[in-house]
Amino acid sequence: MRTLEMLTPGILARIEAIQSDCDRAGRLSSLGFIPGQWVKVIRLAPLGDPLTVEFDGQEISLRRSEARLITLEPAGGAG
Amino acid sequence: MNPFSARRSSVAGTKPCLVALVGNPNTGKSTIFNRLTGLRQRIANYPGVTVDRKSGRMRLEAGDFEIVDLPGTYSLTAVSHDERVVMDVLGGRRNMQRPDLLVFVLDATNLKRNLFLVSQAAELGLPTLIALNQCDAARRNGLRIDAARLSRRLGVPVIETVGSNGLGMDELKAAIVEALEAPCFLPRIAWPECITAGCVMLRDGICTLGCKDISDAEVLRVLFDRESVYTEPVLEKLRLRDLIHEAHDGIRSSGLSPGSVEAVLHYRHIETLLEGVVESSGPIARTRESVDRLLLHRVWGTLIFFGVMYAVFQSLYTWAAPMMDLVSAGTDWVQTWVAGFLTGTPVLQSLVCDGILAGVGGVLVFLPQILLLFFFISVLEDTGYVARAAFLMDKLFGWCGLNGKSFVPLLSGYACAIPGVMAARTIEDPKARLTTILMTPFMSCSARLPIYILLIGTFVEPLHGPYVAGWVLFFMHFVGVGVALPLAWVLNRFFLRVKPLPFILEMPDYRLPILRNVVHRMWERGREFVLRAGTVILAFSVIIWALLYFPHEESVATGARAEFVQIQSAERPEAAVLAALQNPESPTSLRLANYVDAAYIEQSFLGRFGKTVQPVFDPAGFDWKITVGVLSSFPAREVIIATMGIIYNLGSDVDEGSTDLRTVLQKEKWTSGSRIGQPVYTMPVVFAIMVFFALCMQCGATVAVVAKELNWWWATASFFGMTALAWVAAVAIYQTARMIPILMS
Numbered sequence: 001m002r003t004l005e006m007l008t009p010g011i012l013a014r015i016e017a018i019q020s021d022c023d024r025a026g027r028l029s030s031l032g033f034i035p036g037q038w039v040k041v042i043r044l045a046p047l048g049d050p051l052t053v054e055f056d057g058q059e060i061s062l063r064r065s066e067a068r069l070i071t072l073e074p075a076g077g078a079g
Numbered sequence: 080m081n082p083f084s085a086r087r088s089s090v091a092g093t094k095p096c097l098v099a100l101v102g103n104p105n106t107g108k109s110t111i112f113n114r115l116t117g118l119r120q121r122i123a124n125y126p127g128v129t130v131d132r133k134s135g136r137m138r139l140e141a142g143d144f145e146i147v148d149l150p151g152t153y154s155l156t157a158v159s160h161d162e163r164v165v166m167d168v169l170g171g172r173r174n175m176q177r178p179d180l181l182v183f184v185l186d187a188t189n190l191k192r193n194l195f196l197v198s199q200a201a202e203l204g205l206p207t208l209i210a211l212n213q214c215d216a217a218r219r220n221g222l223r224i225d226a227a228r229l230s231r232r233l234g235v236p237v238i239e240t241v242g243s244n245g246l247g248m249d250e251l252k253a254a255i256v257e258a259l260e261a262p263c264f265l266p267r268i269a270w271p272e273c274i275t276a277g278c279v280m281l282r283d284g285i286c287t288l289g290c291k292d293i294s295d296a297e298v299l300r301v302l303f304d305r306e307s308v309y310t311e312p313v314l315e316k317l318r319l320r321d322l323i324h325e326a327h328d329g330i331r332s333s334g335l336s337p338g339s340v341e342a343v344l345h346y347r348h349i350e351t352l353l354e355g356v357v358e359s360s361g362p363i364a365r366t367r368e369s370v371d372r373l374l375l376h377r378v379w380g381t382l383i384f385f386g387v388m389y390a391v392f393q394s395l396y397t398w399a400a401p402m403m404d405l406v407s408a409g410t411d412w413v414q415t416w417v418a419g420f421l422t423g424t425p426v427l428q429s430l431v432c433d434g435i436l437a438g439v440g441g442v443l444v445f446l447p448q449i450l451l452l453f454f455f456i457s458v459l460e461d462t463g464y465v466a467r468a469a470f471l472m473d474k475l476f477g478w479c480g481l482n483g484k485s486f487v488p489l490l491s492g493y494a495c496a497i498p499g500v501m502a503a504r505t506i507e508d509p510k511a512r513l514t515t516i517l518m519t520p521f522m523s524c525s526a527r528l529p530i531y532i533l534l535i536g537t538f539v540e541p542l543h544g545p546y547v548a549g550w551v552l553f554f555m556h557f558v559g560v561g562v563a564l565p566l567a568w569v570l571n572r573f574f575l576r577v578k579p580l581p582f583i584l585e586m587p588d589y590r591l592p593i594l595r596n597v598v599h600r601m602w603e604r605g606r607e608f609v610l611r612a613g614t615v616i617l618a619f620s621v622i623i624w625a626l627l628y629f630p631h632e633e634s635v636a637t638g639a640r641a642e643f644v645q646i647q648s649a650e651r652p653e654a655a656v657l658a659a660l661q662n663p664e665s666p667t668s669l670r671l672a673n674y675v676d677a678a679y680i681e682q683s684f685l686g687r688f689g690k691t692v693q694p695v696f697d698p699a700g701f702d703w704k705i706t707v708g709v710l711s712s713f714p715a716r717e718v719i720i721a722t723m724g725i726i727y728n729l730g731s732d733v734d735e736g737s738t739d740l741r742t743v744l745q746k747e748k749w750t751s752g753s754r755i756g757q758p759v760y761t762m763p764v765v766f767a768i769m770v771f772f773a774l775c776m777q778c779g780a781t782v783a784v785v786a787k788e789l790n791w792w793w794a795t796a797s798f799f800g801m802t803a804l805a806w807v808a809a810v811a812i813y814q815t816a817r818m819i820p821i822l823m824s
Contacts, residue, residue: 017336017339018336018338018339024581025338025339026154026156026303026304026338026339026341026342027153027154027156027580027581027583028581028583029338029339029341029342029343030153030154030156030195030341030342031153031192031583031585032191032192032195032342032346034339034342034343034346035336035339035343043371043375045375045470045471045473045474046375046376046377046380046381046471047474047475048474049473049474049477050470050473050474050483050582050584052470052586056189056191056192057188057189057220057359058189058192058585058586059585059586060583060584060585060586061466061470061583061584061585061586062581062582062583062584063473063477063581063582065581066581066582066583
């Protein structure tokens with residue numbers, strides 16, 4: 001399963017689901033990390049964590065531990 | 080008419096209408112708040128939690144309005160207590176007045192995400208008005224927003240504003256007055272059957288479980304937030320959890336995910352609202368991208384970060400010094416001036432000068448550093464750099480429960496823990512903030528420097544040379560942080576039961592800081608420190624003064640004088656000594672005065688206490704004089720030098736470079752016990768003292784500030800915890816080093 005953590009910087013991908021029932025899912029989704037949203041990792045921090053994601057004209061940084069909760073649709077479907 | 084509206088009619092002469100400012104972080108909410116209220120502001124805590132409640136008066140021709148600035152939030156999720164405040168205010172809970180009007184401050188450059196909170200808050204059924212802020216930035220980003228169309232879709236007025244230059248403020252004020260007279264409400268989204276059914280079931284369940292007054296908006300929070308604070312009165316947690324599970328199963332069986340369904344539905348609603356409202360003229364090469372490429376660069380970004388932090392640190396450490404000296408000199412001057420009026424009553428003179436005035440000076444002396452630090456923090460936050468710095472540093476601190484935003488408080492702690500602890504407010508996550516506050520006092524603040532310099536200069540340097548001495552001083556600065564970070568890890572792993580929030584950072588656009596806001600913030604923090612923590616620091620100061628002054632029996636001075644004359648007579652005729660004492664300015668008289676002061680401190684309550692508890696510090700190699708010095712430095716560690724001066728008959732007017740003090744320390748020998756005749760200050764003792772000072776919370780002002788920022792429980796816990804840790808470390812060092820004979824020279 002592909003997650004946001006593994007996404008190569010600069011590549012667009014679509015969110016499939018948020019893999020968590022806990023309140024972290026609510027927090028991520030309220031910022032716009034919802035199924036169907038196109039996202040792109042634009043930058044990694046110098047020490048490799050956190051990473052910055054761009055979507056809808058905003059940039060949000062999150063840790064790998066949270067990026068791991070976001071699964072992506074399989075590559076190839078990207079238009 | 081919205082069925083959930085509970086608008087209080089505000090009749091003239093009763094309480095003024097309450098207007099709440101709501102919005103995401105970084106939308107310029109505080110700037111608009113400052114514009115609306117000017118300086119007529121108050122800061123207090125919300126009941127039960129240490130979250131700032133900022134409120135102020137807006138004076139218009141139409142009357143007075145009470146404006147409250149709610150903490151910036153991305154959603155109404157009420158998991159942590161800090162977030163709960165927003166829902167509490169909006170729901171009129173905890174005896175708080177329910178707002179008569181909500182003013183949403185939205186960032187026009189990111190309308191979609193900003194509307195999420197609006198869409199959620201529609202459930203509350205409160206009269207609403209929207210301020211579309213940062214319209215200038217949106218235009219620069221190539222966005223064109225049809226505010227009139229948005230207003231028609233939302234059914235509430237939408238006012239375009241630019242907080243930074245005050246554009247649209249008059250329109251906003253007029254709209255507030257109008258909206259209170261003719262309230263408009265947001266449309267609520269249509270929930271699917273599975274959610275409405277879940278809510279009805281939960282509501283009935285919660286009512287039977289004994290929580291009768293829960294509102295519909297709050298039931299939604301219980302449904303979506305897994306562990307919502309609204310279920311606190313419910314005692315049968317398991318039963319409630321079953322109910323929530325049941326409702327979630329209903330949602331799942333409709334093919335939706337309980338974790339994200341709320342956001343999905345709100346965003347779908349927002350998409351339809353925004354159709355044709357926002358027009359983007361294509362991607363514009365924004366300056367932020369090139370700036371980010373530099374500031375977040377692996378090498379340059381890191382170098383710039385350390386450069387910026389160095390500047391902040393230097394300003395606290397070096398630039399604040401002249402201002403702090405000025406405060407100290409001012410305190411001295413006032414003390415001398417006041418002392419002149421009170422010569423007839425020595426107790427009162429000492430209380431006023433050494434207790435009260437010294438305490439006031441002890442409060443004011445922190446102001447330069449607090450003001451400077453908050454100047455930098457405001458500028459760095461307003462420009463958007465704080466988010467970048469946190470991004471760069473997060474990995475370094477994440478492992479032990481802190482986060483990237485802990486860097487500034489911890490670094491400030493190297494100058495002084497007080498502004499550092501206050502700076503932890505920039506950390507949103509309550510758990511990371513708590514840990515950062517508890518760890519900041521471990522950083523080697525500038526008040527620890529004198530004792531290091533005194534002991535290293537007196538014992539290490541003569542023996543091992545300046546090169547080793549320099550390394551020891553350098554090493555001493557890392558003892559605290561070296562203990563603090565693993566301790567933070569242990570605390571987080573095993574003790575802190577507060578839930579951590581995910582570290583999610585919005586990277587805001589770069590903006591020019593607004594001087595008005597910066598000055599306002601400095602003034603706010605300074606005033607708060609003086610009023611809230613200052614009173615406690617003053618009380619500490621007076622208590623310690625009393626312990627060091629009383630009982631102050633006349634017989635102590637007479638006895639000390641007789642003893643002094645006897646000692647002096649061994650060197651020269653008694654008559655010569657007595658003659659010298661006739662002249663109060665003679666060196667002999669000054670030495671007598673120091674001798675009497677030493678006798679008084681030995682006979683004071685604190686001195687007697689020090690002698691009594693010396694056995695406790697004996698395993699660390701401390702004699703009673705060191706013990707009294709350590710005890711008297713609990714209110715402020717830097718007084719150790721002056722106290723040692725008094726104890727060793729040199730008077731309080733010594734500093735860490737004083738050769739007299741250094742000579743006395745080198746010659747000091749045990750006068751009783753098993754080590755009688757041996758030198759007191761051996762290398763193990765010297766290091767035991769330094770490590771004790773490195774780890775101990777010997778600062779009443781920090782205790783007071785921690786109490787104000789967290790609560791007294793944490794302040795007490797951290798005081799005793801740090802003291803115990805310091806004692807254990809000092810004993811361990813002394814006992815280990817004693818086994819290595821070469822160190823016992």
